Amino acid sequence: MEERFEIRLSGSGGQGLILAGIILAEAAILDGKNAVQSQSYGPEARGGASRSEVIISNTDIDYPKVTKPKILLALTDEALHKFKDNIADEGVIIIDSSVKKVDTPFKIIQLPIIETARNKIGKSMVANMVAVGVITELTKAVSREGVEKAILNRVPKGTEELNIKAFNAGCNLAEQI
Amino acid sequence: MRKSLEKYYRIDKLPHIWCPGCGNGIVTGALVRAIDNLKLNKDKICIVSGIGCSSRAPGYLNFNTLHTTHGRALAFATGIKLARPELKVIVLTGDGDCAAIGGNHFIHACRRNIDITTIVFNNNIYGMTSGQYSPLTPLGAYATTAPYGNIDRNFDLCKLAEAAGATYVARGTVYHVPQLIKFIEKALQHKGFSVVEAVSTCPTYFGRKNKLASPVKMMEMLRDNSVTVKAAEKMSKEELTNKIVIGEFLDVNAPEYVEEYMKIIKRAQGEE
Amino acid sequence: MTMTTKPRLMQGNEACVEGAIVAGMRFYAGYPITPSTEIAELAAEKLPKVGGKFIQMEDEIASMGAVIGASLAGLKAMTATSGPGFSLKQENIGFACIAEVPCVIVNVQRGGPSTGLPTLPAQGDVMQARWGTHGDHPIIVLSPSYVREVFDLTIRAFNLSEKYRIPCILLMDEVVGHLREKVELPDPTTLKIINRKKPDLSKIGHYNPYQDYDGDGIPPMVNFGDGIPYHVTGLIHDITGFPSTKPEVTEHLISRLMRKIYNNIDDIVEYEKFFTDDAETVIVSFGSTARSAIRAVKILRKEGQKVGLIRLKTIWPFPRKAIQELPSTTRNIIVAEMNFGQLREVVEAASRGRFDIIGLNKYNGELISPDEVIAKVREVHKNA
Numbered sequence: 001m002e003e004r005f006e007i008r009l010s011g012s013g014g015q016g017l018i019l020a021g022i023i024l025a026e027a028a029i030l031d032g033k034n035a036v037q038s039q040s041y042g043p044e045a046r047g048g049a050s051r052s053e054v055i056i057s058n059t060d061i062d063y064p065k066v067t068k069p070k071i072l073l074a075l076t077d078e079a080l081h082k083f084k085d086n087i088a089d090e091g092v093i094i095i096d097s098s099v100k101k102v103d104t105p106f107k108i109i110q111l112p113i114i115e116t117a118r119n120k121i122g123k124s125m126v127a128n129m130v131a132v133g134v135i136t137e138l139t140k141a142v143s144r145e146g147v148e149k150a151i152l153n154r155v156p157k158g159t160e161e162l163n164i165k166a167f168n169a170g171c172n173l174a175e176q177i
Numbered sequence: 178m179r180k181s182l183e184k185y186y187r188i189d190k191l192p193h194i195w196c197p198g199c200g201n202g203i204v205t206g207a208l209v210r211a212i213d214n215l216k217l218n219k220d221k222i223c224i225v226s227g228i229g230c231s232s233r234a235p236g237y238l239n240f241n242t243l244h245t246t247h248g249r250a251l252a253f254a255t256g257i258k259l260a261r262p263e264l265k266v267i268v269l270t271g272d273g274d275c276a277a278i279g280g281n282h283f284i285h286a287c288r289r290n291i292d293i294t295t296i297v298f299n300n301n302i303y304g305m306t307s308g309q310y311s312p313l314t315p316l317g318a319y320a321t322t323a324p325y326g327n328i329d330r331n332f333d334l335c336k337l338a339e340a341a342g343a344t345y346v347a348r349g350t351v352y353h354v355p356q357l358i359k360f361i362e363k364a365l366q367h368k369g370f371s372v373v374e375a376v377s378t379c380p381t382y383f384g385r386k387n388k389l390a391s392p393v394k395m396m397e398m399l400r401d402n403s404v405t406v407k408a409a410e411k412m413s414k415e416e417l418t419n420k421i422v423i424g425e426f427l428d429v430n431a432p433e434y435v436e437e438y439m440k441i442i443k444r445a446q447g448e449e
Numbered sequence: 450m451t452m453t454t455k456p457r458l459m460q461g462n463e464a465c466v467e468g469a470i471v472a473g474m475r476f477y478a479g480y481p482i483t484p485s486t487e488i489a490e491l492a493a494e495k496l497p498k499v500g501g502k503f504i505q506m507e508d509e510i511a512s513m514g515a516v517i518g519a520s521l522a523g524l525k526a527m528t529a530t531s532g533p534g535f536s537l538k539q540e541n542i543g544f545a546c547i548a549e550v551p552c553v554i555v556n557v558q559r560g561g562p563s564t565g566l567p568t569l570p571a572q573g574d575v576m577q578a579r580w581g582t583h584g585d586h587p588i589i590v591l592s593p594s595y596v597r598e599v600f601d602l603t604i605r606a607f608n609l610s611e612k613y614r615i616p617c618i619l620l621m622d623e624v625v626g627h628l629r630e631k632v633e634l635p636d637p638t639t640l641k642i643i644n645r646k647k648p649d650l651s652k653i654g655h656y657n658p659y660q661d662y663d664g665d666g667i668p669p670m671v672n673f674g675d676g677i678p679y680h681v682t683g684l685i686h687d688i689t690g691f692p693s694t695k696p697e698v699t700e701h702l703i704s705r706l707m708r709k710i711y712n713n714i715d716d717i718v719e720y721e722k723f724f725t726d727d728a729e730t731v732i733v734s735f736g737s738t739a740r741s742a743i744r745a746v747k748i749l750r751k752e753g754q755k756v757g758l759i760r761l762k763t764i765w766p767f768p769r770k771a772i773q774e775l776p777s778t779t780r781n782i783i784v785a786e787m788n789f790g791q792l793r794e795v796v797e798a799a800s801r802g803r804f805d806i807i808g809l810n811k812y813n814g815e816l817i818s819p820d821e822v823i824a825k826v827r828e829v830h831k832n833a
Contacts, residue, residue, distance in 0.1 A: 022629060026458040029631045037458065037629040040568070062744040063819050064628050064737065187680075190691060220676050225518070236680055236691060241673040243521065244682035245514065246544050252511035256518025256526070257673060259502045260476050264522065264674050282514075285507035438502060445497035 003057055005141050006066040009131065010051040010083050011075030016128030021052030023132055023154055027146035028056040036064045049078060056141050071139060073131055074099055075113065094134060096127075109138070111173050117166055126166035129155075133170020144171065178206075185209045185219070187239050194233055196304075198384075198392025200351035200377030204298050205234045207354060207375070208267070211361035222265045225254040227274035229305045231298030231377070234269045248279030251286045254293050262435045265365070268295040272313035273303045276332050280312070287341035290369045291434035296361065297334060297372065300379035308382035315419065319386040335426050338372040345371035346427040351378060352399035353423060360425065369433045376403075376421055459632040461599045461625045462487035462529075465555055466495060468603030469527050471637045473644070474553070475501035476526035478515035480508055480534060483567045484623040485557035488529035509537035517541060517550045521681065523672030525607055529555035531623075532565055535574060535581065542616050543582030544683045546706065549614035549659070549668065551645055553606045556618060557626035558736075560814050569814030570623035572736055572787040578618050579765045585703055587710035589717055590618045590765035592735045596630040602762065608643040609717060613709055614667055620764060622787065624737035624816050645670045650677075659702070660688040666709030710766060719762040720771045724750060727778050728757030730829055732809075733771075733796055734785040735761040738817050742785050745822035756826055764792070772799040781829050785809040785817055805829075 007024060009017040021037045028035035039052045053066040068088040074080035075096045084093060087106050095101070097112040111134060117127035129151065136147050148164060155163045178186075186209070195201045212222065222240045226232035228247035235242035241264070245253045250268045258266045275283050275297050286293060302320060303309040310320035310327045313334060318327050338346045345367040349357035357375055364371035378384070378395035389395050399421065406424030409417060459467070465488050469477075477492035493503045502519070506512040509530055516526040530538060535556045545552050558574050560566025574581075578590045589609050593599040603619055610617035648656055648669035658679045659668050668688075671677045684692035685699045693699070710717065723746055725731055734742040739760040749756045755778070759771050772782070782804045784793040790808040797806045809825045811817045 022458065025629060029456050029458055034631050035458065036631070038624070038627060061630075062740045062747070064624065064630070064740055065816055065818070067818065067820075220678060221674060223522075223673050236682070239678060241678045242680045243518070243673075244680070244684070245517075246540055246683055249510060249514040249541065252506065252514030252541075253518035253521075255504065255506070255511070256476065256478060256515030256520075257522045258518075259504055259515070260519035260522035260524040260526075261672075261674050281507050282511050285511070438497075438504075442497040442500055442502075445494075446500070 003059060004061070005056040005139075006069040006088070007054040007056070007071045007073070007135065007141070008051060008066050008069040008083060009053070009073045010049070010079035011073075012079070013048045013050040015050065015075055016125065017050055017052040017075070019154065020128040020132050021054045023147060023150045024054045024135065024142055025056070026150035026153065027142040030146040030149050031143050033058055034061055036061050038064055049082065051079070051083070071135060073135065075127065075131070092138070094131070094138070109177060113170070113173070116169050116173060120169055121162065121166045123162065126163055129163045129166035130170035130173065133167040133172075134174045137171040137174035138177070182209055182213060185212065185239055187237055190237050193237055195230060196381040198378060198380040198395065199230070200300060200379070201231050201234060201298055203351040203354060204231070204296065204357070204375040204377055205237065207357045208269075208296060208361055209238070210358050211365060214358070214362055215365055217265060217365065221263060222267065223257055224267045224269060225250045225257065226269040227271070227279060229271040229274045229303065230300070231269060231271040232274055248274050248277070249282060250274070251279060251282040251293070251295065255286060255289075255291055258291055258293055259435055259438065262439070266293045267365070268293055270295060270297055272297060272299040272301060272334070273311040276312040276334055276337075284337065284341040287338050287343040287370050287372070289434040290342055290344055290431050292368055292370070294361075294364045294367070294371045294373070296364075297374045298377045299334065299374050300377040300383060302379050302383040304379050304382050308386060318383070321386070334374050335372070339427050342370070342431075343372045344369035344427065344429050344431050347372070347425040348374040348376065348421070348423050350376040350399045350403055350421060350423060352396050353403065356423070363425070363428070367428070369431060456631050456633045458629050459596055460487065460627060460629045461593075461596045461621060462557065462627065463491055464596045464599040464632060465529070465603045465619070465621070466491040467634065468600035469553070469607065470495055470499060470501075471640060471642075472604040472607035473525045473642055474527050474607065475499070476516065476519035476524040477501070477503045477528065478506050478512040478519070478526070479528050480506055480512050480530070482509075482531045482534045484559055484626050485529045485531045485555060488555060488557070509534040510540060513538040513541035513554070516552045517545050517548070520550050520552050521673050523674070525551070525611065527553040527555065529557065531557045532559045532561050532567070533563065535577060539577070539581040543584065543586065545616040546582065546586040546588065547683055547685075548681050549706070550616070551610040551614055552616050553603070553610055554616055554618045555603075556620055558620065558622040560812070566814045568623070570737065570787060570816055571812065571814070572622055572738065573791070573812065574620065575764060575786070575788065575791040578620050585707070587615065587707050588618060588765055589613070589615055589710070589763070590620050591762060592620045592764050593625055593762070594736055594739045594760060596625070596628060597632045598762070599625060600632070600634060604640060604642070608641070611645045612643045612667070613713070614645065614670060615710065620736070622736045628737075647671065657688045658690045659686060661705060666705045666712065714766055717763060717766060718768040718770070720768050721760040721762065722771070723758040723760070725757035725759065725779070726776060727755055728776070729755040729778055729833075730781040730783060730826055731757045731759060731775060731779050732783045732785055732822065732826070733759045733761065733792070735764060735792070738785050738787055741817050741819045742822050744819035745826065748819065749823060749826055754826065754830065767795050767799065769799040772796060775804070779804060780833065781805045781807060783807045783809050783822075783825055783829065785822055787811050787817060
């Protein structure tokens with residue numbers, strides 16, 4: 001693995017992106033790697049712009065902020081516009097199917113993340129776990145087992161099954177690409 | 178002073194800083210007599226004050242004593258009481274210390290109903306800084322910062338305490354000493370937040386500005402203007418103007434903060 | 450208490466509470482404020498489990514007062530705040546200084562002045578941490594860069610506070626407070642925990658609460674309720690604890706307060722040096738900014754640039770020695786901080802004209818990046 005694998009998850013407040021970042025970082029640690037997670041948020045608890053960042057590495061992580069992510073997840077148009085130009089060479093942008101595509105030299109993968117959560121799982125709230133599944137399968141930066149363990153550690157009691165189901169659905173979405 | 182009361186004082190710290198005719202010594206004496214009457218364990222009493230003339234009282238009293246920052250006595254006292262519930266915590270404060278700069282701490286201590294007794298030495302003026310009006314200075318009274326008469330409406334501190342959630346509230350004066358001692362005794366025995374407003378005298382600053390410059394005149398004013406709670410009930414609002422209503426306003430039981438917190442500890446430790 | 454030594458993902462604010470409880474914190478009073486609120490939330494959850502007390506007070510002033518009261522009553526006590534809340538605490542921090550009441554104040558720095566940037570990082574409270582309360586007084590201020598270091602320095606803050614009877618400030622910033630990072634915690638039984646020293650009453654007879662019995666400037670402390678009633682005041686006081694306005698009493702007290710800290714600089718001050726031995730340029734930094742500097746130094750060293758770093762863990766008392774012991778090769782010092790240059794002036798004073806002091810300052814709510822540090826070093830080396 002390269003020195004720093006950077007992931008930026010962006011969307012609006014209330015989409016659970018901070019928890020998604022925490023789960024990816026914790027999964028990396030369970031895999032025996034190093035990871036940091038940070039976030040930036042506005043004053044709103046719901047709505048507004050939200051982002052969560054994860055750095056995964058096999059060595060010490062000094063500078064803790066993401067600069068040029070390999071993966072950008074954008075769940076809203078606003079988030080895509082804000083972050084689309086700040087991506088590593090050969091970086092990939094993952095957008096929800098509700099987000100309008102834009103001109104960019106980077107590869108865009110569009111997937112029905114929110115729709116899968118809403119229609120297949122039955123709760124749009126778990127779109128964050130669908131996204132974690134997509135990123136896990138697409139990048140292999142973390143193991144599926146690690147993520148499953150992290151989900152069980154971190155999601156509210158009683159919602160474990162729902163979240164694991166959403167995670168698996170996300171993995172399936174990525175497998176079909 | 179009765180010889181048997183000397184143990185409650187730091188005799189070597191006397192004489193005190195208060196002016197001749199000041200009522201603060203009477204309130205302090207009433208507190209000491211109440212403690213003596215109740216035979217409380219001296220070493221388990223902690224007396225906390227803020228800043229001002231009355232807040233110097235703990236320095237003369239032979240207990241665990243803490244002279245804090247202006248208005249903050251109740252905040253420090255809350256920490257002591259919660260940290261060490263077996264201590265009997267008493268706050269001595271003045272009208273400016275309690276009702277102005279410490280007003281927020283006062284209403285929240287009332288609201289929590291934490292087991293602390295607060296005695297407010299109300300001399301209607303800032304004495305330490307030489308005579309400025311306080312939130313308890315009556316409307317129309319004179320002060321160095323109210324040279325044309327006070328237009329700030331004054332609090333009724335007992336009503337404020339009651340509305341904020343205190344569970345024992347009484348008002349006495351330094352003229353009616355046996356009654357004041359009784360109120361302090363009841364406050365000390367009360368479980369929960371208890372407030373005794375002790376109307377005091379400041380001939381030096383309040384008196385001089387308000388044609389009451391002699392200690393005797395101030396005492397006569399307390400005698401002549403005080404009406405009991407019972408008598409006040411039958412009086413009109415106009416008749417009560419400039420009167421001091423004395424007596425007990427409230428004596429009820431309610432969940433006490435520290436006891437409730439001890440239940441939290443049990444719950445958190447899975448014992449409940 | 451169960452504590453794993455297995456690696457886990459932990460937030461800086463969480464590590465602070467974990468460290469505090471290991472250090473013996475059994476009282477917390479606070480008031481909600483971003484970005485420190487998680488500390489209060491976790492204290493509320495964890496303290497009752499260990500028999501400790503948590504209270505959310507009506508304001509920041511009251512929180513600081515309650516902490517001092519609880520400490521006088523014998524519990525190790527802490528409060529945490531940010532920005533405007535730190536300003537409000539200053540009055541009673543001064544009380545803790547003069548009355549010598551051990552306590553820990555955490556300030557997770559955010560952008561200021563005033564309400565400023567509540568959710569964004571800054572390091573603008575370097576001077577307020579030192580001089581926020583009025584009058585001459587010593588203070589100890591520690592600043593962590595890593596989540597694990599938040600744990601370590603919180604324990605150290607309690608230890609120093611108890612040992613020297615002084616309020617100790619843990620000066621974090623929003624980045625370190627909110628960052629989640631891989632952490633392995635030590636076995637708590639292996640850690641050194643210091644408790645305030647008590648008087649040996651069989652030797653001293655009558656207890657004077659502010660007498661320097663041991664000649665180290667630190668009076669032994671009796672807790673309220675332990676059977677020896679005494680007086681505590683925020684006024685200048687003599688060894689008996691009672692107020693005095695005598696010049697010799699005043700001078701004696703203030704001198705002793707200073708002496709107990711400044712005679713023990715080597716015990717209190719901690720800093721780390723990277724590649725300073727042959728450095729032409731040394732970066733001085735602390736908190737999260739130091740992490741950017743470390744990355745920059747690593748990259749520049751690979752290019753052969755003679756750059757080093759001093760990372761301060763103690764900010765106050767300022768580690769003058771760290772500057773004065775720099776090698777003869779050093780010509781420039783770059784002080785990197787998320788403010789307009791508060792520490793730079795202190796470094797300048799400590800360098801006594803030996804070095805060129807250059808500020809790298811950012812005060813827009815963003816962490817200084819490694820690229821910005823690299824650019825500054827290149828600029829300095831080009832001009833040299």
